[in-house]
Amino acid sequence: MSRRLRLGMLTVFAAACAVAFTILVLYTFSRPGLRQRWDLSTAKNHGLSTRTKEALLQLPEGSRLTAFLFREDPSLQWFGSTVYDQAFQILRSLVDDAGIRSGGRLQTLILDQQSALVAREREIHRLDRQPGETIILEVGEQKKVLAFDDLFQIARPSRDGTPARLRKQRIEAALGDAAIALAAGKAPTAAVIVGYGQGRLDDSKGLAPFAEFLQRENWNLQAVDGPGQAANADLLIIPGQPRPFLPHDAEAMHQWLQAGKPLLLSLDPNAPPSVVDFWNQELEERGTGFASGLVCEPIKVMGELLTGRSDNAQLEIASEQLSPQHPITLPLIEAQRYLLFAGVRPVLFAAGTNDYTQDRLIRSKPLAWVDQPGGQLFFQDDGEALGIVPLAVAAERWSPNAEGQWGRVVVLGCAESMRSGLVYNREFLARCLLWLHGEASEDRGLLGLGEMPFRPERAVMARLHNISIFGIPGVTFLVAFWIFWRRRR
Amino acid sequence: MRAFAALWRKEVFAFFTSPFVFVLLGFWFLLNGLMFSVILDTQAVQNDLSLLPPYLFGSGLLVWLLLPAFPPLLSIRLFAEEHRMGTLEPLLTAPIRDVAVVLAKYFAACVFFLLFWGGVLLLFLLLQLHHAPMDWARIWGGMLGAMLVSFLFLATGLWASSWGGNLVLAAGGGAALNYLLLFVPALFELDEGWLGRLARMTHLPNFLDRGFAAGLLDSYAVVYLLSMSALFLFLTWVRLVSRRWVP
Incomplete structure (x- = not known):
C-alpha cells in the first residue's frame, strides 16, 4: 500500500471518527433526561407546567399528538388579525415542548398549510379530523380531540373593522387534562x-x-x-x-x-x-x-x-x-x-x-x-x-x-x-x-395574552424605512468606499 | 497562545480593512432593512409587535435565503484566498500549531459576523427609540439562535474554503452545504420512521422558530449547533493536516 493511500485512508478515518463522535454527543444530549428548556419570554407561556409534564410522563410509549395548524375560519383573518399567527406560534412551541417533556413517550407531528398535501390528507383521513379540530392526542385506541375554540378565547371581529383578537389561551391546561384522562387508561x-x-x-x-x-x-x-x-x-x-x-x-x-x-x-x-x-x-x-x-x-x-x-x-x-x-x-x-x-x-x-x-x-x-x-x-x-x-x-x-x-x-x-x-x-x-362528565370549566387554566400594538404615524414609519433601507446600508457602503480609497492611496 | 492571539488580531484587522467585506456587510444590511420594512408594514406585526422576532429570525427569508449565503462569502478569504495568493504555505510552516490557525481564523470571522448582527440589533433599537413595545427576551433569543446558526455556517464555509484555491468552489461549496443542512431535514420532516425523527432533530428553522425566537432556550439546539460547528472545524483541521501528509 502506497504512503499516499495510507495517509488518505487515515484522513478519512479521522473524519469518520469525528462524525461518529458528534453523532454520539447529539444522541446523548437528545435523551429526554438530559434535554432542558428554559422559557425566557416575558409572558412565560411557551413552556409546560409541572402538572402537565407529570401527566405526559404517565402516558404509555407510542402515544401520538397531531397538531393541525390550519387557518380555517376566514373571520379570524379579517382586518389584519393576528389570531392565527399568535395562536400557532404558541402551539408550535408547546407541542414541541410536550414531545420533549414526555420523555420520548409522545410522538408529535405538526401539520400546517405548508406541509405536504399527502401527509396532511393521510392524517386527516386516519384521524377522521373535523374542521376546527386542532390537537388530537392518541393513546392506543383512545383519542382526545381539542378544538381551536377549546384552546383559545377569542374576541371576534366587529363590523366597524376591529380585527379578531386572541384574549386568552388554555392550551397548557387542556393538554394536561387530556393527558391525565388518557393516561388513566380507561375511557368513561x-x-x-x-x-x-x-x-x-x-x-x-x-x-x-x-x-x-x-x-x-x-x-x-x-x-x-x-x-x-x-x-x-x-x-x-x-x-x-x-x-x-x-x-x-x-x-x-x-x-x-x-x-x-x-x-x-x-x-x-x-x-x-x-x-x-x-x-x-x-x-x-x-x-x-x-x-x-x-x-x-x-x-x-x-x-x-x-x-x-x-x-x-x-x-x-x-x-x-x-x-x-x-x-x-x-x-x-x-x-x-x-x-x-x-x-x-x-x-x-x-x-x-x-x-x-x-x-x-x-x-x-x-x-x-x-x-x-x-x-x-x-x-x-x-x-x-x-x-x-x-x-x-x-x-x-x-x-x-x-x-x-x-x-x-x-x-x-x-x-x-x-x-x-x-x-x-x-x-x-x-x-x-x-x-x-365534569370537564367543561372554561376559566380553568386560562392565561392572558398581551398584545404589543405599534401603529406609528406615517412620518415615523417613513423615517424607520429610510434609516433601515438607506441609512444603515448607505453608511456601510461609504465605509467600504473610504477603506478602498485609503488603500489605493 | 500568543501566536494564536497574534494571528486572530491579524485576521480581525484584515476583515476591518477589506472593502469587499464592507460591501458584503452593506448588502446584508440593505436586504435585512428591506425585509424589516416589509414585515413592519404588515398589519399583523403592527397589531402585535411580538411577532416580529419570529418572522425575522424564525421562518423568514433571512434564515432560508440570506443566512446560508453570506457566511461562506466571508470565509472564502480565510483559506482559499491565502491558497490562491500563495501565503498559506508560509503560514502552515510558521511556528504555530495548525489547530491554532483554524481557530484563530474561525473566531476572527465569528467576531466580525457579530457586526452583521449588530446592524440587525440596531433596527430593534430604532423601534425602541420610537417607543415601540418590545419583548427583548424574544429578540435576544432570536439573535442568539441566529448567531449560533451563522457560526455553524461560518464553520462549513471555513471547511469549504480549505478545499483549495478556487474562490467560486469555496463560496459555492460552503453555501451549498449550508442549504443542504437547511433543506434536507425539511424534506423528510414529515416522514414517520427514523428518517423523520432524525430530520426533526436536525431541522434548523425549527430550532429558531419554535425555540430561540419564541424565547425558549433549548439545551439540545445549543449543543447541536455548537457540536456541528466543532465537527466542521475539526474537518478543516484534518484537511489542513492532510495537506502535509498528501501534498
Whole structure:
C-alpha cells in the first residue's frame, strides 16, 4: 500500500471518527433526561407546567399528538388579525415542548398549510379530523380531540373593522387534562338506551353517527335496553323515548337520578304523554321537564313572515339564543356558532327545589309559538301565543352530594339532534358531554395574552424605512468606499 | 497562545480593512432593512409587535435565503484566498500549531459576523427609540439562535474554503452545504420512521422558530449547533493536516 493511500485512508478515518463522535454527543444530549428548556419570554407561556409534564410522563410509549395548524375560519383573518399567527406560534412551541417533556413517550407531528398535501390528507383521513379540530392526542385506541375554540378565547371581529383578537389561551391546561384522562387508561362509559324504540346503535340512518361521535369524544359505548342495565356507566343517554319504561327500569331510572348521576335526555314531540309525565315527575325537583307541542318559528322571506310550512319546525338557533352564563354554551357564543334543531318539543324551565340550579341553555326566537295537537299544523292558531320558548335546559346541584355527584342533567326537546341533526349540533353535544362528565370549566387554566400594538404615524414609519433601507446600508457602503480609497492611496 | 492571539488580531484587522467585506456587510444590511420594512408594514406585526422576532429570525427569508449565503462569502478569504495568493504555505510552516490557525481564523470571522448582527440589533433599537413595545427576551433569543446558526455556517464555509484555491468552489461549496443542512431535514420532516425523527432533530428553522425566537432556550439546539460547528472545524483541521501528509 502506497504512503499516499495510507495517509488518505487515515484522513478519512479521522473524519469518520469525528462524525461518529458528534453523532454520539447529539444522541446523548437528545435523551429526554438530559434535554432542558428554559422559557425566557416575558409572558412565560411557551413552556409546560409541572402538572402537565407529570401527566405526559404517565402516558404509555407510542402515544401520538397531531397538531393541525390550519387557518380555517376566514373571520379570524379579517382586518389584519393576528389570531392565527399568535395562536400557532404558541402551539408550535408547546407541542414541541410536550414531545420533549414526555420523555420520548409522545410522538408529535405538526401539520400546517405548508406541509405536504399527502401527509396532511393521510392524517386527516386516519384521524377522521373535523374542521376546527386542532390537537388530537392518541393513546392506543383512545383519542382526545381539542378544538381551536377549546384552546383559545377569542374576541371576534366587529363590523366597524376591529380585527379578531386572541384574549386568552388554555392550551397548557387542556393538554394536561387530556393527558391525565388518557393516561388513566380507561375511557368513561356512556350507556345509550336502545330498548324502548330508540333503534340500534349500528343503524346508519339512526343512531350510528351518534355512536361514532361518542367514541370520537373518547367515550366507551354501552348499548343497554334500559336504565336497569346501566348501573356501572358514567353517563346515561336517552336519545328519545317512544315507549314508557317498564316498572323495573322506571325504578332504576329513579335511583339513577336520586344518586345524582349525569343524564343526557332528549324527547321529541311524538313521545307519548305517559313518558312525558314520567319525566316531568322525575325532573320536577331539578326545575325542568317537558311541555307538549311542536315549537315553530315563522320564516322570513323577502321581508314577509311565512307560516304553514314544515320549515317552520326547523329552528335556526343563533348564538344570541344561547345562554351566556353556562360553560356548555359560552364557547359556542364566543365562536358565534349556529345550531339547527328540527321537530322540537318545548322544555320546561321552572323553579325546582333549592338544592338545584337551572340554566336555560337554548331558547327560541321571540316570534316562536308552540303548535298544539288538534290545530292547523305549522300555523299559529288562537291560543298559541308568540313568545320565547326554552329548547334545552341544564340543571345541577349547588354542591355535590355525599358521593361527589353533581346531579347534572341536560334536557333537550329535540331527539333528532342526536340523529340526522347531529351534523349541525356536534359542538353543542360535545360541550354537553364534557360538562356532564365534569370537564367543561372554561376559566380553568386560562392565561392572558398581551398584545404589543405599534401603529406609528406615517412620518415615523417613513423615517424607520429610510434609516433601515438607506441609512444603515448607505453608511456601510461609504465605509467600504473610504477603506478602498485609503488603500489605493 | 500568543501566536494564536497574534494571528486572530491579524485576521480581525484584515476583515476591518477589506472593502469587499464592507460591501458584503452593506448588502446584508440593505436586504435585512428591506425585509424589516416589509414585515413592519404588515398589519399583523403592527397589531402585535411580538411577532416580529419570529418572522425575522424564525421562518423568514433571512434564515432560508440570506443566512446560508453570506457566511461562506466571508470565509472564502480565510483559506482559499491565502491558497490562491500563495501565503498559506508560509503560514502552515510558521511556528504555530495548525489547530491554532483554524481557530484563530474561525473566531476572527465569528467576531466580525457579530457586526452583521449588530446592524440587525440596531433596527430593534430604532423601534425602541420610537417607543415601540418590545419583548427583548424574544429578540435576544432570536439573535442568539441566529448567531449560533451563522457560526455553524461560518464553520462549513471555513471547511469549504480549505478545499483549495478556487474562490467560486469555496463560496459555492460552503453555501451549498449550508442549504443542504437547511433543506434536507425539511424534506423528510414529515416522514414517520427514523428518517423523520432524525430530520426533526436536525431541522434548523425549527430550532429558531419554535425555540430561540419564541424565547425558549433549548439545551439540545445549543449543543447541536455548537457540536456541528466543532465537527466542521475539526474537518478543516484534518484537511489542513492532510495537506502535509498528501501534498
